[in-house]
Amino acid sequence: MRYIECILPDYPVCEDMWDVLSRETRPIVVYGMGNGADKLIDRFNKYGIRISDFFASDGFVRGHTFHGMRVKSFSEIKETYSDFVIVLSFASNRAEVIDMLSDIDGKYEMYVPDMPVAGDEYFDREFYNAHYGEIVSAYSLFTDKDSKNAYANIINYKLTGKMRYIMDAYSEKDELYAELNTSEIEKFIDAGAYNGDTVREGIEYFPNLKEVIAIEPDPKNYKKLVKFIDSVEKPMIKAVNSAVWSSVGGGEFSASGNRNSSVSSTASYQHKDTEISLISIDSLAESPDYIKYDVEGAELEALIGSRDTVNAHRPSILVSLYHRSRDIFEIPIYVAREHPFYRMKLRRLRCLPAWEIDLLLSST
Numbered sequence: 001m002r003y004i005e006c007i008l009p010d011y012p013v014c015e016d017m018w019d020v021l022s023r024e025t026r027p028i029v030v031y032g033m034g035n036g037a038d039k040l041i042d043r044f045n046k047y048g049i050r051i052s053d054f055f056a057s058d059g060f061v062r063g064h065t066f067h068g069m070r071v072k073s074f075s076e077i078k079e080t081y082s083d084f085v086i087v088l089s090f091a092s093n094r095a096e097v098i099d100m101l102s103d104i105d106g107k108y109e110m111y112v113p114d115m116p117v118a119g120d121e122y123f124d125r126e127f128y129n130a131h132y133g134e135i136v137s138a139y140s141l142f143t144d145k146d147s148k149n150a151y152a153n154i155i156n157y158k159l160t161g162k163m164r165y166i167m168d169a170y171s172e173k174d175e176l177y178a179e180l181n182t183s184e185i186e187k188f189i190d191a192g193a194y195n196g197d198t199v200r201e202g203i204e205y206f207p208n209l210k211e212v213i214a215i216e217p218d219p220k221n222y223k224k225l226v227k228f229i230d231s232v233e234k235p236m237i238k239a240v241n242s243a244v245w246s247s248v249g250g251g252e253f254s255a256s257g258n259r260n261s262s263v264s265s266t267a268s269y270q271h272k273d274t275e276i277s278l279i280s281i282d283s284l285a286e287s288p289d290y291i292k293y294d295v296e297g298a299e300l301e302a303l304i305g306s307r308d309t310v311n312a313h314r315p316s317i318l319v320s321l322y323h324r325s326r327d328i329f330e331i332p333i334y335v336a337r338e339h340p341f342y343r344m345k346l347r348r349l350r351c352l353p354a355w356e357i358d359l360l361l362s363s364t
Contacts, residue, residue, distance in 0.1 A: 002168045006152035008139060009159060011132045016125040017111055017161035018047050026109075027052035027081050031074075032090035033066045039115050040089045041067065043122070052084070053077060057100075086110040087161075093351035101352060102167055111161035112353050118297025118323040123158040127325060138329035141336050147346040154328065154354050163352070170350040177205040179345055179360045180316050185289040189281060189315075190214045191244040191302055192294035194221050196228035199237060206290070209235045213286060217243035217276050244295050245278040246304040252276070280305030288315045297323040300331055303338075310339055317361035321346070322354065331359060 021028065021044075030037055030051055037054065044051060054066045061073045077084065086108055092098060104110060114123050121127060128135065135155065142148050150169055157165035185206040190198055193214035202209055212235055216222045222241045229237045243251065252275065281291065282305055291306065293299045299319050303310075310317070321327045332344055342361040349356035 002170055003146040003149040004153065004168050006149050006156060006165065006169070008136065008152050008155055009128070012129045013125040013159060016128075016159045017113065018043070018049075018124055021049050021085070021087070021111065022047040024049075024085055027084045029053045029055055029077055029081070029084050029086055031055055031086050031088050033071065034090065036091065036115060037066065037089040040087065040113060043113070043115075053080070084108070088112045088352070091351065091353060091355060093349065093356065095350070098167075098350060098352055102163065105163045110163070112157075112163055113161050114158040114325075114353055116323070116325050117355070119325065121325040123325040125159065128155070128159060131326065131329060134329045134333060138332040141332050141344050142346055143343065144345055147344070150346045150348055150357075151328070154348065154357060157354050158325075166348070166352075166354050169348065171347045173201075173349060176347050176349065176358065176360075177201070179347065179362075180205075180290065180318070181362060182206050183208060185209060185316065187211045187286065187288045187290070188213070189284070189286060189288045189291045191281065191292060192216065192296065192320075193225055193239075194294075195224035198292055198294070199225075199228070199232075202290075203232070203235065211235055212237045213240060213284065213288075214238065215240040215242055215244055215279070217241065219274070240279070242277045242279045243298070244281065244293070244302040244305065245298060246280060246301040247278065248280055248283045249278050250275060251278045281310075282306060282308045284309075287313050289313075290316045291318075293317070293319040295320075297327075299323065299327060300334060303331065303334060307338060314341060314363040316363075317342070317359075319359045319361070320357065321359050322357040328357065335359070335361065 028049060028051055030040060033054060053072055054069055055072045055074055055077045058073045058075050061071055064071055116122060139148060139151050142151060153165045153169040182205050186208050188202050188209060190212060193199060193216040199212050199214050202212060214225055214237055216225050226239050229239055293302050295302050319331060321331055335342055341363050343364055345360040347358050347360060
């Protein structure tokens with residue numbers, strides 16, 4: 001566990017990463033392409049920020065273009081410009097990639113923008129100043145020092161885009177699960193089961209696990225989930241092809257076949273919408289010992305639809321706090337109001353940007 005000392009930024013914040021880049025006179029080069037770069041371009045257009053080039057890692061350039069510009073290698077960028085600013089447009093949790101980016105950050109001016117996974121709200125200076133009271137309120141709900149330092153580092157990173165705030169502020173997965181009462185978990189509801197990865201972790205970390213209800217809305221992910229379940233003898237695993245929401249019914253779903261599949265009202269990118277059934281945790285009428293919520297921006301709605309189950313059984317809970325910009329303060333405040341019997345901890349696994357932020361809840 002590595003959580004460096006940090007405090008929340010002073011209020012009001014008068015400058016953020018986007019302001020700094022809008023005044024930059026050196027060439028700005030974007031590292032990466034795809035959906036992340038598309039969203040970054042939209043953000044740059046708002047601030048009048050000009051992109052001089054796109055580039056990829058040496059060995060990954062095949063003469064292709066992106067937004068009408070030839071994608072260069074990093075070596076070409078260094079040959080073309082004597083001084084430049086790098087803006088990262090992709091995410092990674094691979095140790096070798098993060099170490100490589102850390103090395104680049106030590107040699108060049110680099111920014112890692114905080115881009116919302118879901119929704120259209122950016123955590124910029126206007127957002128911070130408008131929600132300062134809520135941000136401070138959420139910060140005060142964490143009683144342990146590591147949580148407060150994690151929270152403050154994440155907020156500072158979101159505003160500055162600087163890696164130094166999050167490079168040394170993370171937990172290993174073993175440390176994350178050590179915060180849960182793993183020996184007491186027999187029934188696990190996995191909201192956002194993806195391809196079975198967190199079910200697999202539950203089998204590994206929960207020695208007395210007997211039953212799992214794995215809920216996954218994306219059709220492609222669901223097929224992978226079912227294939228995984230078919231290979232498991234114990235525990236008993238039930239797969240549910242639905243989206244977790246605050247109520248039961250039908251809705252539209254943006255399917256991508258990866259972790260970014262989401263209920264359409266929470267999506268921040270365009271995919272073909274498909275019809276999907278919506279369920280609430282309460283509608284399952286189960287008595288779980290543990291619930292994990294990783295539902296791509298619908299976490300608050302999913303918690304609202306779990307109110308009766310949570311109050312009745314007080315399960316240990318892990319809920320993602322990084323999909324929407326307001327999740328990091330809105331969800332802790334909701335939990336404190338609706339379920340005041342929980343102790344709250346904040347932990348983050350190592351990745352860039354500051355995703356994989358988890359709220360851990362255990363009853364007092």
